[in-house]
Amino acid sequence: DVKVTQSSRYLVKRTGEKVFLECVQDMDHENMFWYRQDPGLGLRLIYFSYDVKMKEKGDIPEGYSVSREKKERFSLILESASTNQTSMYLCASLSQGTNYGYTFGSGTRLTVV
Amino acid sequence: AQSVTQLDSQVPVFEEAPVELRCNYSSSVSVYLFWYVQYPNQGLQLLLKYLSGSTLVKGINGFEAEFNKSQTSFHLRKPSVHISDTAEYFCAVTNDYKLSFGAGTTVTVRA
DSSP states (O other): OOOEEESOSEEEEOTTOOEEEEEEESSOOSOEEEEEEETTTEEEEEEEEEETTEEEEOSOOTTEEEEEEETTEEEEEESSOOGGGOEEEEEEEEEOGGGOEEEEOOOEEEEEO | OOEEEESOSEEEEETTSOEEEOEEEEOSSOOEEEEEEEOTTOOEEEEEEEOSSOSEEEOGGGOEEEEETTTTEEEEEESSOOGGGOEEEEEEEESSSOOEEOOOEEEEEEO
């Protein structure tokens, strides 16, 4: 089974801090995604990456950037954290071919104070 | 980009009763469709998916969904729910790798 690991389950950061959220997958997948989940809004796509060093903005990229230096790792960066970025962040990896599907990490709950 | 509408935000249901969660999407091209479940304080778990073939899809835990192309719907059903089905359910759709989600439906099962 594909495993998607997010390095932190809970994080508390101060306003203005630079925050790194890390995600690692173990199946050599090309496509990886970052979502944020908020009550009543479902999951919204922040950024995705379709290969090393390749990225594309999702629906809500403002205030975020990403890094993909190695295929297995996809990092989400909050350049200057703000309280409206308090949320649950979920990373996903896509398996293509006959068993097409997305595997999600268990999430990082970020609180910005 | 696709949009996904889950028509009910909250669905209370009694144990052993049937439940239907409604999902509609907007897309003019072929899509892949998914239902995920999220139990309290847990991550997303895949219930079932439609990629092609039979429009009636069976998933885990007794759930099934029917893809209706003409009505652009993918409703989820379970004939008899258990207390343990209390969770939030998300419908999702893609036609270009990017997965778009509905706002979610919270199912609360009561004894």
